[in-house]
Amino acid sequence: MRAERYRRLGLRPVINAAATLTRLGGSRLAPPAVVAMAEAAGEFVDMPELQRRVGARLAELTGNTAGYVTSGAAAGITLAVASCVTGPEPSTVESFPARAGVAMFRGHRNPYDYNARLLGTGIAEFGADPASMAEAIGPGTACVLWFAGAHYADGAPALSEVIGIAKERGVPVLVDAAAQVPPVSSLWDFTVGLGADAVLVSGGKGLRGPQSSGLVLGSTAVVEGCRAHASPGHGVGRGMKVGKEELLGLLAAVEWSLALDEPALLAEYEKSVTRWVEGLGGLPGVRVERGYPSEAGQPHGRALVRVGATTGWTTDTLVKALWDNDPRIAVNVVGDAIALNPQTLEPGEDVLVLYALRSLLGAR
Template sequence: MSDRYVNEFYASLGLRPVVNAAATLTRLGGSLVAPPVVPAMAEAARHFVDIVELHRRVGQRLAELTRNDAAYVTSGAAAGLTLAVTACVSGAGGGTDPVAIEDLPYLDKTGERTVIVYGSQRNGYDYAVRQVGVRLVEVGPEPGELAAAIDGRTACVLWFAGAHFSSGALPLADVVRIAHEAGVPVLVDAAAQIPPVSSLWHFTSEVGADAAIFSGGKGLRGPQSTGLLVGREWVIAAARANGSPNHSIGRGLKVGKEELLGLLAAVEWTLAQDEPALLAAYEATVRGWVDGLAGLPGVQVERGYPSEAGQPHSRALVRIGPDSGWDRDRLVAALWACDPHIAVGEVDPNTIALNPQPLQDGEDEIVLRELRRLLADRPA
């Protein structure tokens, strides 16, 4: 193992670092932070500050950078979902109505509230919404279904971004039009939708959603424990009123001064990057994998597009046939047993995916070398 993969802190805990060819997954630490992030966090750690005012100033700067009316840093994208839905439930009074705030999450005084979602878009992040106390109402792809589901209890419509969520749901522009005609706000979960960086303003400023939520620790390469909520001023004001350090449902969703400056540094850095060149580099990596794994017995490899999160870049799909002597689970386990660990995506019972986005320079070659070594050696 090279010195590059020797981490004294991990080693002291008996842990090995990971070559991540899977995705910017929370269970693998998200992404590696951009170069300016750690210095910004270290500087923040050296001084006390008025957190409420820092939140406001950072939010103002992020709003300018992302071409939105307002912005707010959250403790991850799931927390952003919780606070955005809370804003829609309590936002009639700017989010500061003490009756509405104290009524969360049981809604005994204000009455039942619902959030409309597409049945095809239901996922594990439902919990971030349900903890507000709302009930989820499913609709299908016909325009009339959404309009019919909206009533006096509807707090908002939640729409999940990404090509992998598009089937079974109306396009966002149609959702916004139907919901806004009924006076209902629209939220977009876009946690993993960077790249493209234009997502930061596309869903809100261009398409018209009231707010969009992003992970700070995925494509933005900020602190893993951050998220970014952008959109209309009333949504952000209500989210802020119900978030830490205020005593409301979001009190536990705390963001420190270090994360605030770290995410700001990450967004500034991301917007300064050459995104077309970055995407071209991803494509070159995938071509290298496809070419390098071609011709191995029992193995089929092809370019898959888009990514597992519906982002506009490809990945290599490696199908493990019986003639290879391997099955998917044994191969995944063998890659994880390498030093450093190698993590890959799991697509179906016979296929793994290699994603270029989380890799550092040269790690694509490590992945290719270890895969070729394992696949050339039939297991006992």
């Protein structure tokens, strides 16, 4: 029986056709990560030394100068901003609330920027023109915080232009790319490629590592500042603890991700999208099309399903019916469309999603 331990607690397991969402558990662990976490769980280790060794290995694998494992990408924002506020060797880790500010493109403001503001930093917004950027990025700016992905790109200036202006003023640039895997090259494109000081990536999304893990990759200064404020010390990140299981699990997941045939993986995603478009196309009152890219701007398609009044369904009632299924089926809603994402499905689950939708829509 599927997910027996969940069922013992009265929970139905979920087929995730939505995305690598925290509320659904992120993603499935890569098989090597499961093994690595089990091995880590059975032994004691010098945690600061393990964190350094894993960070160094992750940097080596990705071509970055330094690496640090956090308890998720949101914790990565807090620690990396704290690092930029105080530098890599703060006179005291009890430096917050901070007076320094963070510069952000106004179109990037979102709930995650609270992970910077909780330090007491203000946010200076800038527009797409150089004059606006130059005004916002000044002597009191600790860093620029940039959110990557097609869903943040509308009206935004080029990141390369932002990095250039920031570097002229000696201000580091942090790129939040939490959900930007695939492509796995996001682990180095923003830093080694474009010159940002650090990239922040979720460990539990596209990399399929532990959900409670994240990566800060980039300059030694940013990474050492993260380390200064984090557990097992008693800085602002003391509660953002990373266990030995997450450290080895994430390393194994990154190694596994780098060894994948990414074009073949993306091709499999497209097969699922095609199956949905063909399997739902032609049903009375139903419109379905391939959307591209994914909701986070990843380079793969998704199926966008719209239901008309003649079907007897609305978007909301159909989403609820899928969720009431056993196992539950989770989907995203984009405007008036149900978005089906193949990234988080195991082989064959796309067929189960298609069957559930066809059954609800009256197809035989």
